[in-house]
Amino acid sequence: MxxxxxxxxxxxxxxxxxxxxxxxxxxxxxxxxxxxxxxxxxxxxxxxxxxxxxxxxxxxxxxxxxxxxxxxxxxxxxxxxxxxxxxxxxxxxxxxxxxxxxxxxxxxxxxxxxxxxxxxxxxxxxxxxxxxxxxxxxxxxxxxxxxxxxxxxxxxxxxxxxxxxxxxxxxHSAQLPKQNHQHYSIFLDFKNLVEKQYTLTRNVKDYAKMLQVSTKHLNLIVKEFTLNTAKHFIDDFVTLESKRAIASTSASLKEIGYAMGFDEVTNFTKFFKKHTGTTPKQFKAEL
CATH class of the missing domain: 2.60.120.10 (Jelly Rolls)
Known part of the structure; x- marks a missing residue:
């Protein structure tokens, strides 16, 4: 691709x-x-x-x-x-x-x-x-x-x-408290891991294990800095990477889906539509 x-x-x-x-x-x-x-x-x-x-x-x-x-x-x-x-x-x-x-x-x-x-x-x-x-x-x-x-x-x-x-x-607004230095460090580690490993796993448990923290603790930390769950953060990033690929490459949707970590293009389509309200094909046609 x-x-x-x-x-x-x-x-x-x-x-x-x-x-x-x-x-x-x-x-x-x-x-x-x-x-x-x-x-x-x-x-x-x-x-x-x-x-x-x-x-x-x-x-x-x-x-x-x-x-x-x-x-x-x-x-x-x-x-x-x-x-x-x-x-x-x-x-x-x-x-x-x-x-x-x-x-x-x-x-x-x-x-x-x-x-x-x-x-x-x-x-x-x-x-x-x-x-x-x-x-x-x-x-x-x-x-x-x-x-x-x-x-x-x-x-x-x-x-x-x-x-x-x-x-x-x-x-600045009060939406992102950053007083806990240790939590911020873990959040950055989580963000960096997602950006490197998102094609291999979208499972919060896997990232918690890599960071040596519990899933509950990881969710609390991610919510502290994004107001959303760790799963929401992962899915948002995968969706963004998918949009980037669709808009910027000549690869087929099947190739893009596979590159994003999906075994079947149907699973990629379901994921994309769930998080954007439109299919990859429709998204590409509207660009």
Whole structure:
């Protein structure tokens, strides 16, 4: 089955963890041709912030189009599938950073507050940053252009961490309590396991066993951060991966169903219709 391209972090400046790009330069490079087509859905193994400083347009994340305008910030998490629009009529900046950058330069407590980093499933990607964007861009450009580069990576990390925390404040609600650090760690382990093992098992008991916790305890933890059960989380992710595959590959529904872990296409169809209200065939026809 032809799969969605997986794009790894690759910087022109030989940076391994962080890159700051002007969108006008990126769009010029896209027109000139790249190894992959950014206008088609592709999965990234890093985090990205799309900050719009002028114009308007849209950007697709996981089959949904998000409107962009001056002041918009679009948060793209590691593992998400996204695509740029053709001939964009907006400008701004794209900030790319890896998980290693987050773990090395963000505090653990901040990571738990910045929900979109690891819990994009229930976090809104679109934020209007307003004046916050302008101050952040100005400050980080000054730092990146500074002749004295002593501790520059740490300073850039601190700036980005503070900016993301302030963005989070704009969209914060009381729906996701994250006071229990141990629970959050288990939740992240569960999320990562689901993303790696979903084609092999959709059984909550299997994931609880891998995490060495009881099924009841795992459900309580997942509910704490998503307001839903572990089974709901697993099924939601399988449904999302199925939609991604149907929309972005030329494979048959039988091949996609098999790739999602279903032995029979009828079982895949029943699962998909149960969770979306439509069959895979109907979903494909409506794209």
């Amino acid at each position: 032809n799969t969605i391209p997986n794009i790894s972090f690759e910087s022109e400046e030989n940076e391994k963890e962080f890159e700051f790009l002007h969108l006008s330069k990126l769009f010029a490079k896209i027109k000139g041709g790249l190894e992959h087509n950014p206008n088609l859905p592709h999965r990234v193994n890093f985090f990205a912030l799309l900050i719009v400083s002028d114009g308007a347009g849209y950007h697709q994340i996981d089959l949904k189009e998000f409107p962009l305008k001056k002041g918009t910030v679009l948060k793209i998490a590691k593992g998400q599938v996204h695509a740029f629009q053709e001939d964009p009529d907006y400008d701004g900046f794209l900030i790319l950073f890896t998980e290693e950058f987050v773990l090395n330069y963000f505090s653990k407590s901040s990571i738990e507050f910045i929900s979109h980093l690891y819990n994009y499933h229930i976090s809104r990607p679109l934020v209007h940053g307003g004046n916050l964007n302008e101050a952040f861009i100005e400050e980080i450009l000054l730092e990146l252009e500074a002749e004295n580069t002593y501790a520059q990576r740490n300073i850039v990390g601190a700036m980005l961490e503070l900016y993301l925390l302030r963005l989070e404040r704009f969209t």
